[in-house]
Amino acid sequence: MDFALTPEQDTLVRTVRAFARKELAPRSAGWDRTHEFPWDVCRRLGALGLLGFRTPIAYGGLEADFVSMGLATEEVARGDFSLTNVIQLAGLAGEILGASASPEVKARWLPPTARGDTVIALALTEPGGGSDAARLACRAARDGDHYVITGEKSGITLGTVAQAAILFARSGDAPRARGITAFLVPLDAAGVTRGALRDMGSHGTPRAVLTFDHVRVPDSHRLGAEGAGFYSVMRGFDYNRVIIALACLGAAAQSLEETLAYVKERHAFGRALARFEGVSFPLAEAATHLEAARWLCYRALWLADHGERHTKEGAMAKWWVPRLAVEAIHQCLLLHGHYGYTDELPFAQRLRDVVGLEIGDGTAEVMKVIVARELMGRESLPY
Ligand SMILES: Cc1cc2nc3c(=O)[nH]c(=O)nc-3n(C[C@H](O)[C@H](O)[C@H](O)COP(=O)(O)OP(=O)(O)OC[C@H]3O[C@@H](n4cnc5c(N)ncnc54)[C@H](O)[C@@H]3O)c2cc1C
Secondary structure, eight states, X not given: OOOOOOHHHHHHHHHHHHHIIIIIXXXXXXXXXXXXXOHHHHHHHHHTTTTOXXXXXXXXXXXXOHHHHHHHHHHHHHHOSTTHHHHHHHHHHHHHHHHHSOHHXXXXXXXXXXXXXXOEEEEOOBTTBSSSTTOOXXXXXXXXXXXXXXXXXXXXXXXXXXXXXXXXXXXXXXXXXXXXXXXXXXXXXXXXXXXXXXXXXXXXXXXXXXXXXXXXXXXXXXXXXXXXXXXXXXXXXXXXXXXXXXXXXXXXXXXXXXXXXXXXXXXXXXXXXXXXXXXXXXXXXXXXHHHHHHHHXXXXXXXXXXXXXXXXXXXXXXXXXXXXXXXXXXXXXXXXHHHHTSTTSSHHXXXXXXXXXXXXXXXXXXXXXXXXXXXXXXXXXXX
């Protein structure tokens, strides 16, 4: 076993941590207030190489390892949680388009997405239900050398500003997952409308409802074979769950560091808060939880880097780490007293941001169904 980072990973951590401290943290509360997506910072993420981790080198990416992507995500979250959504989406676009798109679509969309000039959203969830993700109502009907897409997608991160979406629709009569096909849909196509959602957190990367009214996309924009759409995205979901967990962990770790410093300086009853076990023990517990969570995450990414199955570990990380992060940030907020409850300090914003990822990309209940299936086989499935 070797837990050491490579020299390249070490440099990456130091570079991204400095960037997050200097360029993200000072502006994060502003994005929370204005609900504006910072395109200038998106391009900076691209210039730093953080949007090309999973994109083929031939299309402007790095084809980097998963552990490096996790390390960078954790560091970005220390400065601003919402921007980790951009890293995730660019990673999934690189992965899914890189594996399944036509050369024309790859050349058009992958280089600008790796640069941060464009964002590609992922449109799976529908108003009728997200957990039962294979039960899609959105349809793609063939019409000559085009498909005609009709339906609604809900809760789509960056759906307000993205230039394109990887969309999942039912294209045939096969039941459930086997009838689902993926497409790259430019969001300036005729028949697309967007409506912003007013979320509790991650205001810098707003979500949207996307409506598709007979939207025509050419055959070349189909991603993979008909009926293979669901399986292609699920492959990316396994590692992406760990990336989400590490984003939550980064926000919690930063909160913890700030609180450890604060309780040594703040005095009550004639002594530093840190001297009270009622203060130091919850912090010791949070540090223990985050440390354990970190190694679950990096082991899962290590498995991914070695081409090994990591479905169970990804689902474990996805339900457990956001919950630990919420608890840790909540504790840090409380230990800052009434200032912690104001928007002068970052804890309330971080708490609102991280709660979203207890739901986004699959709830804890759905993750536990996956863990149970990996442990006990299909006999454990409730459906
Ligand atoms: C911050 C955020 C970002 C998101 N980004 C995207 C995105 O970019 N693209 C996208 O397509 N979607 C996105 N989503 C949607 C997200 O994936 C869905 O909200 C999620 O899958 C849950 O679906 P639902 O909201 O329809 O809840 P439902 O499926 O209606 O579930 C409601 C409740 O019932 C529980 N439940 C459901 N089934 C079971 C079961 N079998 N056993 C026990 N409990 C169960 C759930 O855990 C949940 O608590 C995002 C959501 C959030 C909050």
